[in-house]
Amino acid sequence: MTKKHSILDREGLKPAAANGLFDRRAFFKGGAALATAMTGYTIGNSAAAQQLVDDPWSRGIGNRVQAYGTPSRFESGVARILSNPNAEPRTQHGRTPHHLINGTFTPNGLHFVISHTGNPDIDPSAHKLVIHGLVERPLVFTLDALARYPMVSRMTFLECGGNSAALWSPEPLQNTAQEIHGLVSCAEYTGVLLSTLLEETGIDPRAKWFIAEGADASALHRSVPLHKALDDAMIALYQNGERIMPGNGYPMRLLLPGWEGNMNVKWLRRIELTDEPALGFYEARTYTPILPDGSAYSYYFLQEVKSFITHPSPGLALSGAGLYEISGVAYSANGRIARVMVSADGGQSWAEAALQDPVLPKAFTRFRAPWRWDGGPAVLQSRAWDEAGNVQPTRAELISRRGEASRVPRSPFAFPSQHYNGPTSWRVGEDGEVTNVYA
Amino acid sequence: MSMRSTQRLATLVVLASAAFAASAQGPGLGIPIREADVAAWDITVFPSGANLPSGRGTAAEGAVIYAQQCAACHGVNGEGGLAAPVVGGDPLTNGIDTPKRIKNFWASATTLFDFTRRQMPLYTPRTLTDDQVYALTAYLLAINDIIDEDTVMNAETLMQVQMPNRNGFKPRFPAMMP
Numbered sequence: 001m002t003k004k005h006s007i008l009d010r011e012g013l014k015p016a017a018a019n020g021l022f023d024r025r026a027f028f029k030g031g032a033a034l035a036t037a038m039t040g041y042t043i044g045n046s047a048a049a050q051q052l053v054d055d056p057w058s059r060g061i062g063n064r065v066q067a068y069g070t071p072s073r074f075e076s077g078v079a080r081i082l083s084n085p086n087a088e089p090r091t092q093h094g095r096t097p098h099h100l101i102n103g104t105f106t107p108n109g110l111h112f113v114i115s116h117t118g119n120p121d122i123d124p125s126a127h128k129l130v131i132h133g134l135v136e137r138p139l140v141f142t143l144d145a146l147a148r149y150p151m152v153s154r155m156t157f158l159e160c161g162g163n164s165a166a167l168w169s170p171e172p173l174q175n176t177a178q179e180i181h182g183l184v185s186c187a188e189y190t191g192v193l194l195s196t197l198l199e200e201t202g203i204d205p206r207a208k209w210f211i212a213e214g215a216d217a218s219a220l221h222r223s224v225p226l227h228k229a230l231d232d233a234m235i236a237l238y239q240n241g242e243r244i245m246p247g248n249g250y251p252m253r254l255l256l257p258g259w260e261g262n263m264n265v266k267w268l269r270r271i272e273l274t275d276e277p278a279l280g281f282y283e284a285r286t287y288t289p290i291l292p293d294g295s296a297y298s299y300y301f302l303q304e305v306k307s308f309i310t311h312p313s314p315g316l317a318l319s320g321a322g323l324y325e326i327s328g329v330a331y332s333a334n335g336r337i338a339r340v341m342v343s344a345d346g347g348q349s350w351a352e353a354a355l356q357d358p359v360l361p362k363a364f365t366r367f368r369a370p371w372r373w374d375g376g377p378a379v380l381q382s383r384a385w386d387e388a389g390n391v392q393p394t395r396a397e398l399i400s401r402r403g404e405a406s407r408v409p410r411s412p413f414a415f416p417s418q419h420y421n422g423p424t425s426w427r428v429g430e431d432g433e434v435t436n437v438y439a
Numbered sequence: 440m441s442m443r444s445t446q447r448l449a450t451l452v453v454l455a456s457a458a459f460a461a462s463a464q465g466p467g468l469g470i471p472i473r474e475a476d477v478a479a480w481d482i483t484v485f486p487s488g489a490n491l492p493s494g495r496g497t498a499a500e501g502a503v504i505y506a507q508q509c510a511a512c513h514g515v516n517g518e519g520g521l522a523a524p525v526v527g528g529d530p531l532t533n534g535i536d537t538p539k540r541i542k543n544f545w546a547s548a549t550t551l552f553d554f555t556r557r558q559m560p561l562y563t564p565r566t567l568t569d570d571q572v573y574a575l576t577a578y579l580l581a582i583n584d585i586i587d588e589d590t591v592m593n594a595e596t597l598m599q600v601q602m603p604n605r606n607g608f609k610p611r612f613p614a615m616m617p
Contacts, residue, residue, distance in 0.1 A: 089512060089521050089561050117561065131469070132477050139469030149465045168535065196464045208617035211483055218558045219565070221483060225617045270480050279486040279547050281554040285539055288608065294531035296544070298608040301615055406534030416536035 016351030019344035020372040021326075024354035041316040041324065042432075080110055081178055083413040091116050093160075093413060094247070095182020098310045104329070104356065104364040105155065106185035108240050113247035114160055114183065116282075117217035120267055124251040127215065129235065133272035136202025143251050146237065149192040154234070155363040157331040159184035159303040160261040161287040164420040166412040167395075168405045172425075172436040175412040177313040180424065180436070184303075186331070186364035189255050191236035194229045194271070207273040211280075212254045215269040222263045223277035224256060225301075232257050235268065258333030258362040259301050262287055289418045292403035297419075305332035305392050306421040307340055307367065307384035318432035321375035326353070327368045332386035336360065339385040340367040346379035346425060346439035347394070353382070361387075378428040379439045395438060398422040482565070484553040491552070491594040496574025498581035498588050504571050505578050508560045517582050522561070526582050531607065542583040546608055548600035552576045573597070 016023045071078065078101065080094035094113040096106055106112075113119075124143050132138035160183035166173045167180065203226070210229055213221040224233070236244060236255040244250045249266030256264050262282050277283070277299075288296045307330035312318055326344075330337045336359050341350040353367035367382065384392045393401075398420070405416035425439040474481075484490050506515070513519060517526030528543030537543070545551060556572040558564050567575070577592040586592075586600060610616050 117558070117564075130472060130477055130480065132472070132474060132481075137469070138472050138474060138477065140472045141469050145466075145468035145470075148468055192465075197469070199464055200467060200469050213480070213483070217561075217564050219480075219482065221557075225615060227615075227617065270477075272481070272483065274485070276485050276487055276489070278483050278553070279550050280483070281550060281558070284546055284550045285544060288539075290531050290535045290537060290539075292532075292535060295607050295609060296531070297611040299610040299612070299616060301612060403535040405536040407536070409536070 494569035501578025
């Protein structure tokens with residue numbers, strides 16, 4: 001044991017928790033010796049040094065520049081996983097491959113999508129947004145008109161109320177972080193604050209809600225308290241700098257930072273101010289978790305504080321004992337992430353993870369913790385706190401309040417309930433394979 | 440109109456719309472529209488009954504439309520198939536994953552009317568007439584024993600429907616409710 005610790009000991013680093021977790025500052029202090037030890041998770045057999053050669057791609061002119069770039073052909077496996085690839089008559093989901101990407105924002109082509117009735121092919125020059133109901137002046141806005149309004153940009157995560165639903169299963173399902181947690185993503189959005197447009201329409205004092213509705217086949221509509229409109233709701237036009245893609249609401253969507261994904265109505269065409277909620281299908285029936293006593297939560301609104309480890313995770317096997325970086329994402333509807341703790345022994349002891357700057361409100365925060373795997377069994381977990389003082393519950397706490405599915409779901413894509421924000425536990429076996437366990 | 444008077448008019452219009460907006464943050468490019476011109480999109484039916492259209496329908500009429508336009512996905516007797524069942528439902532105390540059905544879960548008959556009119560049939564939404572939607576609503580409520588087979592559904596009777604689970608909900612964050 002002492003021998004295995006030697007690199008770290010030389011750097012004056014002390015374990016921060018049991019089973020190989022080091023102080024979060026280890027990376028920054030450790031310098032090159034640590035950095036070279038912490039590459040990928042699965043290293044091929046040919047890692048031994050060989051004589052270097054000039055490779056074929058270095059000995060001639062490369063490929064032409066593309067008008068719209070696409071990833072290297074070697075990255076074709078980095079893609080969303082689809083729940084309904086043949087578009088059978090039911091909802092379609094595409095999930096973000098969290099274990100195959102890194103950092104804090106999600107590329108647009110990998111951002112999660114849920115479409116209940118497909119993605120409409122909207123001609124932006126014909127699209128209109130109407131704001132009416134309990135306003136002083138009903139108004140219509142074209143996309144060209146909106147382009148003239150003052151805009152704001154912000155990072156925000158977007159999470160489906162049904163994300164991580166596989167973890168309601170009474171037994172852990174063996175799936176990747178993508179399959180389990182792929183219905184959350186994070187992007188930078190640019191658009192016009194809804195409050196700016198409401199200044200122009202005026203607000204009738206009787207208004208308490210607004211109903212947002214899309215131009216898709218389902219004319220999907222959700223009721224949102226007016227206070228969110230006056231806070232940070234945005235008519236988003238751009239995502240990560242380019243026009244929002246069709247699956248995410250082209251040419252405009254409602255963005256309600258931190259709030260349940262389905263409420264962020266895509267293909268937005270109508271906002272009606274009202275004195276009552278609509279009690280529409282998705283708010284009254286779909287995104288309403290049943291509780292153990294047979295009652296149900298409605299108007300969940302918030303995606304509460306949560307974190308999960310992306311590296312390592314199922315599909316990213318460890319190749320031999322040694323130093324690794326544990327990393328993942330944390331986020332909360334209630335502001336910034338304040339702290340993330342990481343455990344390598346199933347939650348018995350904890351070390352504080354480093355938070356990657358910038359730590360932005362209602363956005364992904366990447367956390368990292370140095371870890372030396374000794375080759376024995378380990379159970380990795382993360383737990384997040386937000387600046388409002390909320391803490392991610394343990395699974396036992398969450399289950400005692402919210403219950404557990406009565407049977408194992410037929411697929412990780414099923415939704416036995418919604419709004420799971422408990423922890424995820426990844427077990428590392430002696431063979432380096434990572435599996436999902438409850439701890 | 441001379442160039443100058445055009446400019447003056449433009450200035451006046453800008454001033455007028457600036458005066459309209461409480462504190463003009465934007466360029467004031469919203470185009471005024473009359474509520475009547477929003478009608479084609481203004482389909483939301485509220486739990487208070489607001490915006491329920493005129494019209495009527497019975498379960499017997501609904502059964503005919505159902506067989507033609509709905510049964511292929513929801514089953515001949517509502518038992519489900521390609522899409523979810525629209526009849527029956529287990530007690531919600533069976534588990535948090537109990538399938539949600541009209542009978543065991545839906546809080547308001549207005550949600551059923553609104554959803555059917557808005558989104559069904561899946562591939563040809565918003566093609567049903569209001570009478571057809573009333574008839575289908577009557578049919579779906581009748582096969583679930585929520586109304587009698589011969590109750591006519593219209594804007595008045597729909598508001599008298601007592602959904603079994605109407606008191607089954609609580610807001611997750613009461614302090615955030617308007």
